[in-house]
Amino acid sequence: MPLNVKHLTSCVVDYLAPEVVRKWLNQTLFAGALDRKYIMDPKAATQSFIRKFHAKYDADCVPFYTGNYSEAVEAAKRELRFLVVYLHSPEHDGVDTFCRNVLVRNEALNAFIREKDLIFWGGDVSQPEACQVSDVLYACSFPFLSLICNKNGRMQSVSRLEEPKDAATVLEWLTTSIETHGLWVTSARAERAEREAARRLREEQDEAYQASLRADQEKERKAREQREAEQRAQQEQQEKKQTREERRQHLRDTLPAEPEPSAPGACKVVFRLP
Numbered sequence: 012m013p014l015n016v017k018h019l020t021s022c023v024v025d026y027l028a029p030e031v032v033r034k035w036l037n038q039t040l041f042a043g044a045l046d047r048k049y050i051m052d053p054k055a056a057t058q059s060f061i062r063k064f065h066a067k068y069d070a071d072c073v074p075f076y077t078g079n080y081s082e083a084v085e086a087a088k089r090e091l092r093f094l095v096v097y098l099h100s101p102e103h104d105g106v107d108t109f110c111r112n113v114l115v116r117n118e119a120l121n122a123f124i125r126e127k128d129l130i131f132w133g134g135d136v137s138q139p140e141a142c143q144v145s146d147v148l149y150a151c152s153f154p155f156l157s158l159i160c161n162k163n164g165r166m167q168s169v170s171r172l173e174e175p176k177d178a179a180t181v182l183e184w185l186t187t188s189i190e191t192h193g194l195w196v197t198s199a200r201a202e203r204a205e206r207e208a209a210r211r212l213r214e215e216q217d218e219a220y221q222a223s224l225r226a227d228q229e230k231e232r233k234a235r236e237q238r239e240a241e242q243r244a245q246q247e248q249q250e251k252k253q254t255r256e257e258r259r260q261h262l263r264d265t266l267p268a269e270p271e272p273s274a275p276g277a278c279k280v281v282f283r284l285p
Contacts, residue, residue: 053079056138069115076132080144083132088166091200093189094159097133098145103153105174113178120178127189158188162195
């Protein structure tokens, strides 16, 4: 089944059938829509799309994000940036012209993307991830663009543009959408900045506390070492005094008794001090 028919039928099913029936019809009707031999992992599929786009159109184009869709969403969430999703379906009328006239060699669009720090992700709906993204975003006509941002803590599609004809339309849509929904991103950035400031304050307080604690511990260590040194010096002094007393006592104990003046060999010694 051609992809354009697939998407048209999918849109009709989405509107007319209950969810259970929708899932069954999608699995039944579209299970063979993708040629399995051409399926690759999401990141490789994204990079393959970019290479083919450069080869067919021009490498001087919008700055496509090189990771897969999930990585692009995660980066936008982590960095609090807007994510622009472009779904490419070359079998649809107008897609080739859109790529050549809007996405290629468009300095105004590239400058806007740089100025607003946008993440621009593109995917070919012939690959599973991009096809799933098209189903999630309810893309029924192409070219298809969607603007995604962090809204109330969740990454959501807040605006969409189908079948744009020229760059002016895309720029106007982007400008209006970002102005309309920029408050969500600004609010999220403010909340994150507040949390970051609180975190830094806690870290600074913890560092100051740890520095004070280390200073007190160092002061206590030096005082303890001083006390121990004084105790050792006092102990050594007492031990020396005791050793002298013990030696004197030993000498007194071992000194023979004084002989009688008349004893043979006895002599009298007189000391005269000046």
